[in-house]
Amino acid sequence: MGTSRVLTAEPARPREEAGGNGGRLDLGAAYDAHAGALYRYLLTLLANREEAEDALHEVMLGLLRRRGGGQIRDLRAYLFQAARRQAFQAMRRRRRDQEASAVLSWVDLEACDPADRDLAIDLDRALAELPAEQRGVIALKLGEDLTFREIAALLDLPANTAASRYRLALARLRRLLESGES
Amino acid sequence: MSEHRRYRDMTDEGLETAIRGLPRREPRARLRERILSHSSAPTPRRISAFRPAFALPALVLLLLADWLVLRSQSSGTPYSPSPQAAVAQAGPASREEIGLMRDLAASGLPLRLAMRHPSLQPETYLELRDRMLNEADGG
Numbered sequence: 001m002g003t004s005r006v007l008t009a010e011p012a013r014p015r016e017e018a019g020g021n022g023g024r025l026d027l028g029a030a031y032d033a034h035a036g037a038l039y040r041y042l043l044t045l046l047a048n049r050e051e052a053e054d055a056l057h058e059v060m061l062g063l064l065r066r067r068g069g070g071q072i073r074d075l076r077a078y079l080f081q082a083a084r085r086q087a088f089q090a091m092r093r094r095r096r097d098q099e100a101s102a103v104l105s106w107v108d109l110e111a112c113d114p115a116d117r118d119l120a121i122d123l124d125r126a127l128a129e130l131p132a133e134q135r136g137v138i139a140l141k142l143g144e145d146l147t148f149r150e151i152a153a154l155l156d157l158p159a160n161t162a163a164s165r166y167r168l169a170l171a172r173l174r175r176l177l178e179s180g181e182s
Numbered sequence: 183m184s185e186h187r188r189y190r191d192m193t194d195e196g197l198e199t200a201i202r203g204l205p206r207r208e209p210r211a212r213l214r215e216r217i218l219s220h221s222s223a224p225t226p227r228r229i230s231a232f233r234p235a236f237a238l239p240a241l242v243l244l245l246l247a248d249w250l251v252l253r254s255q256s257s258g259t260p261y262s263p264s265p266q267a268a269v270a271q272a273g274p275a276s277r278e279e280i281g282l283m284r285d286l287a288a289s290g291l292p293l294r295l296a297m298r299h300p301s302l303q304p305e306t307y308l309e310l311r312d313r314m315l316n317e318a319d320g321g
Contacts, residue, residue, distance in 0.1 A: 027221040031214055039209040053213050060217045111205040120204050122189075142201045174197060177189040 031060060034076055037144050038083050040106035044139035045087040045132050047104045051094070055086035080154035084136070091132060104128075105135075106143040126176035134169035141166050 035056060042052040059082045072078045105127045112120045127135050140151045148166065152159040189197070 028218055031217060035214065035217075036206075036208050039213075040206055043207060053209065056209065056213065057217055061220055064220055106206050108205045108207040116200075116204060119200055123201060123204070142198060143206060145202060170194060170198070174189065174194070177197075 027060065027064060030063060030075065030079075034079050035060070038079055040143050041080065041136060041139050042083055042087055044105045044127065044135045044143065045084070046090055047128060048094075049104065051090050055083060055090055058086050059083045074153065077153050077156070081156055084155065087132070087136075106139050122177055122180055123173075125180070126173050129176050130169055130172060134165060134172065137162060137166045138169050138173065 038059060039052055039056050042055045043049065046052050046055065059079055062082055063079070105124050107120045107123060109117065109120050109124065127138065130138070136155070137151060140146045140154065141148075146154070148159050148163040151157070151166070152162040155162065157165075192200070
């Protein structure tokens, strides 16, 4: 499988180049450090590749627009909170039938080992049954391997809420996976 | 079916480990290009970003407009040249203009206001003035 874990280490911070125009953000560095995790989070929330890409595009452009608008203390948290807002806006815009038919998560089914493909498909289907907030926490915990403290910081939640939301989501996910067995 | 049975046999930790081991999707390469193309292009900025730049010129314009209004009100003259000066400078009024002013007056617009119309030609002004005087005499 050999997937890289981008966010387990401290992510690279985009550089603010000193300049007379109030500083220039290195968008490429910000993208390389955070886009993968943001994309998977958005994909799991939205279950739609195009919508996830559009939302990521908006999030990164938002970063450009606020150039000169003051220092961002925690860029990763800022981006995830912006991504979450974008995702929920997109969900409000979309039609219900699209939501029901979409089955997509952070897991790359095409790249799965044959032995894992059943689990990946089952997971995709089970995730589609969870509410978006629970899907998001599962994606951050299991997809990105983040701690509850990190998840809490990204979603602007108390750490206990992040942990309880995850446990609730995992229990429900498990029930859904088991119910597919019979 | 035997393979499906594994979920019931798995502990939570086992399930988490199995899910963590699955390969993850990455955004398509062209998305990076699409996003980064904006950083070299002029930044799309919200209109609110321009507010500070607009504030001072807008304030100056507003004060200037206020001053002009107050000045014209206190002197009692319109912005256009005084009727006397206009009489001295301008040519005869066109028939259409006189008709327009008559229509305005007939529609209930007070003559005094009609006479302050900035495009009023001298002859029209004099005709309206006569009319106003006649009305005042008649009243």
